Amino acid sequence: MVDLISSIEEQFKGNKELPDLHPGDDVRVHNRIVEGERERIQVFQGVVMRLRKGGLNQSITVRRIASHGVGVERTFLLAAPTVEKIEVLRHAKVRRAQLYHLRGRHGKAARLKEKRY
Amino acid sequence: MTQIFVEGGVVVPVTLIEAGPxxxxxxxTEKHDSYNAIQIGFEEAKKLNKPDQGHLKDIPAVKHLREIRTDDVERYQRGQKLDAGVFAVGDVVDVVGISKGKGFAGSVKRHHFRGGPKTHGQSDRQRAPGASGATTTPGRVFKGTRRPGHMGARRVTVQNLQVVLVDPERNLLAIKGAVPGANNDLVMIHKARKQ
Known part of the structure; x- marks a missing residue:
């Protein structure tokens, strides 16, 4: 059964190349959305708050601060055909796997220290 | 179970089933057996006992035999191979299987009783079923009253599941939603009876 699942996941994964993602990364997610007839790419930029692995179900939750300081979180399934491209802008030094503490912070307190390689 | 993407990037939760050969x-037949049915066999068997060797002498050895009632017996011949290709994407099917056994289960798990209060001086009442009978009249618990007991490990049919993917080459079906039983269990799939 496990073989069946891995074989089907292989089939649906396609050959999309994704960058190495880590919690705390600043990313731009290019997401394809269909509006009636038209198709366009929407870019969602923010911090990777959570990274979940697991084949086809691999997902990231990206948090960004929208206008009026309202936090917006969006979860993307990385294997989804709608996720066109992901750009990593910056890595951050973080000591947790899930950065839920960012939810309670705003302004300067919500900054993350950059990690350079 | 896993999930796959269909048109428009929609995620569908699916169960993968090896359907055949x-x-x-x-x-x-009605004339011979007083009812119409076909018997089908599944899964390659390494060893067969003598009665099965005789029963399957000109057919590949199979582990499991199941009977399906149908009045349409002329469509089938002994030895005919059936694979996942008999289903098409979009078909609605029923899946029959043996559900996972839960052992001797309490009334909260088995019948969704609410249990007792957690506070106000209660002790030992959190998952208790409460009273199950009345007083001197009738002086007994009625038959069929929902009480703790053995749960699961019985035949369950899940109706009206959608076929999302068919791969006749690998004999693979992806069916939307969950089906009864544990991983690698045997299930029977047939066209939905009540659509």
């Missing part, structure tokens, strides 16, 4: 092993 099955062989028609016997055809029962």
């Amino acid at each position: 099955c062989y028609v092993t016997q055809i029962k």
Whole structure:
């Protein structure tokens, strides 16, 4: 059964190349959305708050601060055909796997220290 | 279970089922057996006992035999191979299987009783079923009253599940939603009876 699942996941994964993602990364997610007839790419930029692995179900939750300081979180399934491209802008030094503490912070307190390689 | 993407990037939760190759092993007719049915066999067997060797002498050895009632017996021949290709994407099917056994289960798990209060001086009442009978009249608990007992490990049919993907080459079906039983269990799939 496990073989069946891995074989089907292989089939649906396609050959999309994704960058190495880590919690705390600043990313731009290019997401394809269909509006009636038209198709366009929407870019969602923010911090990777959570990274979940697991084949086809691999997902990231990206948090960004929208206008009026309202936090917006969006979860993307990385294997989804709608996720066109992901750009990593910056890595951050973080000591947790899930950065839920960012939810309670705003302004300067919500900054993350950059990690350079 | 896993999930796959269909048109428009929609995620569908699916169960993958190895559907076949099955062989028609016997055809029962009204005249001969007093009812119409076909018997099909599934899964390659390494060893067969003597009665099964005789029963399957000109057919590949199979582990499991199941009977399906149908009045349409002329469509089938003994030895005919059935594979996942008999289903098409979009078909609505029923899946029959043996559900996972839960052992002797309490009334909260088995019948969704609410249990007792957690506070106000209660002790030992959190998952208790409460009273199950009345007083001197009738002086007994009625038959069929929902009480703790053995749960699961019985035949369950899940109706009206959608076929999302068919791969006749690998004999693979992806069916939307969950089906009864544990991983690698045997299930029977047939066209939905009540659509």
